[in-house]
Amino acid sequence: MATGPIGSVILGLYEQGMTASPAQRAALLAQAGGEKANATLGDADRAAWRILTRYFGPAQDAVLTCPSCGAEVEFTLPANFSPPEAETEADLTIQYKGAAITLRLPRLSDLQNGPFDPRKLAPDAHWTDPDFRKAAEAALMAADPALKCDLALSCAACDTDQTQVLDVTGFVWARIEQAARALVRDVAKLARFYGWSEAEITAMTPVRRAIYLREMDE
Numbered sequence: 001m002a003t004g005p006i007g008s009v010i011l012g013l014y015e016q017g018m019t020a021s022p023a024q025r026a027a028l029l030a031q032a033g034g035e036k037a038n039a040t041l042g043d044a045d046r047a048a049w050r051i052l053t054r055y056f057g058p059a060q061d062a063v064l065t066c067p068s069c070g071a072e073v074e075f076t077l078p079a080n081f082s083p084p085e086a087e088t089e090a091d092l093t094i095q096y097k098g099a100a101i102t103l104r105l106p107r108l109s110d111l112q113n114g115p116f117d118p119r120k121l122a123p124d125a126h127w128t129d130p131d132f133r134k135a136a137e138a139a140l141m142a143a144d145p146a147l148k149c150d151l152a153l154s155c156a157a158c159d160t161d162q163t164q165v166l167d168v169t170g171f172v173w174a175r176i177e178q179a180a181r182a183l184v185r186d187v188a189k190l191a192r193f194y195g196w197s198e199a200e201i202t203a204m205t206p207v208r209r210a211i212y213l214r215e216m217d218e
């Protein structure tokens with residue numbers, strides 16, 4: 001049986017993340033999913049995805065904009081979709097122009113103070129050299145493929161097959177926001193009609209709330 005959202009948890013996450021930056025939301029979701037505040041970005045995405053499937057079930061609908069024609073493409077992610085597991089989380093060594101360069105995986109803390117700066121992963125590396133950058137990105141992706149989750153999509157409007165990158169924590173956050181706002185509307189209706197408190201209403205299962213909402217409309 002699919003477990004529905006636990007109202008108070010969803011509302012709690014929404015409250016904490018509402019005015020936060022995307023990076024802070026990623027950290028919030030990672031911790032809610034059982035990771036440390038300074039998890040690798042791959043672990044953070046996997047933790048956020050666990051939250052999503054725990055509260056909203058295994059299949060997810062999404063809407064992305066087609067880069068070819070601008071239409072909104074609605075699709076359902078496969079039920080077994082999840083960010084892939086890491087091959088390794090240890091530091092990586094890459095050979096570049098005869099030198100061995102040590103690289104670590106990006107972490108949540110790398111995003112907290114302004115835009116991501118790759119020099120944090122290897123301070124002395126040649127990040128301005130596009131060939132080095134390419135080699136470093138390939139090594140990072142091989143170590144943790146969740147750093148870039150590609151989705152193969154087909155646009156019904158213009159019939160183009162395309163690959164889009166899924167922003168995992170952004171996607172999970174959007175789902176939480178949508179659920180929290182719907183929940184607040186339900187709480188307002190039920191509180192007015194039955195006189196219950198927010199705590200009482202959000203502790204109910206979604207099915208139980210739906211039963212009472214339906215009775216109100218009878």
Ligand SMILES: [Zn+2]
Binds near residue numbers: 066069071156158160
């Ligand atoms: Zn299109």
